[in-house]
Amino acid sequence: MKETPYAAPDFSLPGVDGQTHTLKELSGKWVILYFYPKDDTPGCTTEACSLRDARDTLAEMGAEIVGVSQDDPSAHEKFKQKHSLNFLLLTDADRTVIGDYGAWGKKMFGKEGILRKTFIINPSGQVVKVYGRVTPLGHGEQVIKELKRLQASGE
Numbered sequence: 727m728k729e730t731p732y733a734a735p736d737f738s739l740p741g742v743d744g745q746t747h748t749l750k751e752l753s754g755k756w757v758i759l760y761f762y763p764k765d766d767t768p769g770c771t772t773e774a775c776s777l778r779d780a781r782d783t784l785a786e787m788g789a790e791i792v793g794v795s796q797d798d799p800s801a802h803e804k805f806k807q808k809h810s811l812n813f814l815l816l817t818d819a820d821r822t823v824i825g826d827y828g829a830w831g832k833k834m835f836g837k838e839g840i841l842r843k844t845f846i847i848n849p850s851g852q853v854v855k856v857y858g859r860v861t862p863l864g865h866g867e868q869v870i871k872e873l874k875r876l877q878a879s880g881e
Contacts (some may be wrong), residue, residue, distance in 0.1 A: 728828075731852040731881070733828040734759075734845065739794065742802045745797070747816055749851065756789035756877075757847040758869055760860070761829035763840040764822035765797045765805035765815075773842065773862035774811055780866025781812050787873055788849070794818050794829075795840060843875050846873060 736749045760777065762770045775870065777791050784791060786822075791813035802815040814861070821840075824830045829843045842862070846855035846869065855872055857865075 728853075728856075731848070731854045731857060731877065734847045734851050734853045735823070737794075737816075737818075737823040737826070739823060740799055741816050742799045742806060743814075744850065747814060749847070752790055752792075752847075753851060754849050756784075756849060758784060758789055758791045758873075759792060759794065759827070759847060760791070760842075760844040761794050761824055761827060761840055762842055764795060765801045766808065769842070769862045770795075771805075771809060773860060773865050774805070775809055776862060776864060776866035777813065777869070778809065778811050778866070780870050783870050784866075784873065787870075787877065788874060790814070792816060794823060796821060796824070814862075818848055823879050844869065846876065848881065849875070 736747045738746055741747050750783050764770055793815045799817050818824050824840055829841050831841050842860040844857040844860055845853050848854050854876055
């Protein structure tokens with residue numbers, strides 16, 4: 727894992743809204759970029775709902791949440807509807823961005839896949855915090871607490 731801060735890799739990925747989204751369009755905002763293995767699985771649902779519940783507070787702090795997995799936009803749309811997710815979900819079908827962020831690797835039992843990782847990116851596009859092995863339950867509150875710390879310290 728790289729030492730923070732470092733320049734966040736840009737991305738250009740399709741969202742459930744039919745638009746292509748880039749990191750560049752979020753310039754000037756804090757970004758909570760999280761990678762997760764699969765829509766509507768127990769751990770991913772717990773993590774997404776925790777971030778959903780934290781979204782209003784994070785938005786008040788000037789932050790946008792963006793979730794990325796390999797799932798296609800129609801799966802993302804069902805996931806968003808089923809769990810009232812209030813943030814952007816993007817599809818990285820060829821795993822390019824997942825690889826750029828180091829969110830692909832060995833999982834339990836030696837299998838490879840998407841690693842549950844979260845990156846806090848500051849308004850100038852620097853990764854200032856990386857959660858390498860996210861615990862889904864309470865992750866939203868964890869991110870709020872860390873963002874408050876980062877904003878107070880001017881990082």
